Amino acid sequence: xxxxYKDVAVDEVDTGYRVTLDGRPIRTQGGAPQVIPTPxxxxxxxxxxxxxxxxxxxxxFVLRDLVDYAIDRVAPDPAAAVARLLPFAETDTLxxxxxxxxxxxxxxxxxxxxxxxxxxxxxxxxxxxxxxxxHRPQPPETLARLRETLQELDxxxxxxxxxxxxxxxxxxxxxxxxEPDAIxxxxxxxxxxxxxxxxxxxxxxxQAEEGRQRRLGAFLEAAxxxxxxxxx
Numbered sequence: 001x002x003x004x005y006k007d008v009a010v011d012e013v014d015t016g017y018r019v020t021l022d023g024r025p026i027r028t029q030g031g032a033p034q035v036i037p038t039p040x041x042x043x044x045x046x047x048x049x050x051x052x053x054x055x056x057x058x059x060x061f062v063l064r065d066l067v068d069y070a071i072d073r074v075a076p077d078p079a080a081a082v083a084r085l086l087p088f089a090e091t092d093t094l095x096x097x098x099x100x101x102x103x104x105x106x107x108x109x110x111x112x113x114x115x116x117x118x119x120x121x122x123x124x125x126x127x128x129x130x131x132x133x134x135h136r137p138q139p140p141e142t143l144a145r146l147r148e149t150l151q152e153l154d155x156x157x158x159x160x161x162x163x164x165x166x167x168x169x170x171x172x173x174x175x176x177x178x179e180p181d182a183i184x185x186x187x188x189x190x191x192x193x194x195x196x197x198x199x200x201x202x203x204x205x206x207q208a209e210e211g212r213q214r215r216l217g218a219f220l221e222a223a224x225x226x227x228x229x230x231x232x
Contacts, residue, residue: 001055001056001058002054002055002056003052003053003054003055003056004021005021005022005049006022007020007021007022007023008020008021008046008049008050009023009046010039010042010043010046011025012039013035015035016035016036016037016038016042017035017036017037017038017039017041017042018033018034018035018036018042019034019036019042019045019046019049021049028067028068028071028072029065029068029072030068030071030072030073032071032072034067034068034071035071036067036229037154037156037229037231038228038229038230038231040228040231041063041067041156041225041228041229044063044224044228045063045064045067048060048061048062048063048064062217062218062221063221063224063225066159066160066163066221066222066225067156067159067225069159070155070156070158070159070160071155073159074155074156074158074159074162075155078151078153078155078158079151081150081155081158081159081162082147082150082151082158084162085150085158085161085162085165085171085174086143086146086147086150086171088165088166088169088170088171088174089127089138089142089143089146089171089172090135090137090138090143091135091169092127092169092170092171092172093168093169093170093173093191093194094112094115094116094127094170094172094173094190094191095116095127095128095129095130095136095138095172096130096132096133097109097112097129097130097131097132098131099131099132100131104193104194104197105131107193107197108193108194111189111190111193112190112193115172115173115176115187115190116129116172118176119172119175119176122175122179123145123146123149123175124145125139125141125142125145125146126139126141126142127142127172146171149175154229156225156226156229157178157226157229157230159225160178160222160223160225160226160229161174161175161177161178161222161226163218163219163222164177164178164219164222164223164226167188167191167215167218167219167222168187168188168191168219169191170191173187173188173190173191177219177222177223177226178223178226182223184219184220184223185216185220187219188215188216188219188220192212195208195212
C-alpha cells in the first residue's frame, strides 16, 4: 500500500489520546476508535506511522496490532482474556524441571527458582514444582489468587500479558515482565532455558535462531506495550 498521509500527530480527547493522520483519527482494525490511555503509548504508535516510507509495511505495526487487539478483543470481555491466561499457571514452564541428577536441572534451578520465589512472595501464592513431565495441579487457592491478580489488570496490560505469557509458556514469566524493574530480555532467556541448553549441546541451526529472534522481538514489544500503557 502506498503511503497516503503526510502529517502524523497525537491529540488528547476526553477518554485518552489518539493518533491522527492528516488530522483524521485512526480506528482499530475492528472499526472502533483507537483511543490510548497514555501519551507515551500514543507517541509510540505515532512513531510507527512516521517511520513508514513511500510504501507502508503492515508487518512493522507491532504495537498497533497489540493495541487493536486490546481494544477490539480484550476490552469487551476481559474475563475471557483471564480465562485464556490461567491455564498457563497450571502448565507453567518454570514449574517443570528435569530430574535432579540431570545437568539441566542445575541451570533450571539457578534461573527459575528465584523467579518463582519472587512471584510467590509478590502474589502471595504457592506454586508446585515438578521433576519430569507428569502434570501436578496447582493449589486451588493459588489459582484463585492469580485470577484476582489478572482481574485487576487493564485491557492493554492484559493484551500484552497474553503475548508475554504465550511466548514464554509461563504465567510467572509474563507477570514478572510487568514489574517496573523487569529486564524483559533476561526473562525471555530464562523462559528459553531448555531450548538454549539443547542448542549448546547440539548447536543452533539458522531456522531455529531466526525463530528465536522473532519471538524475542515480539516479547520485547509486548513488554514495551505494558510499560507504555501504564505511563512508565
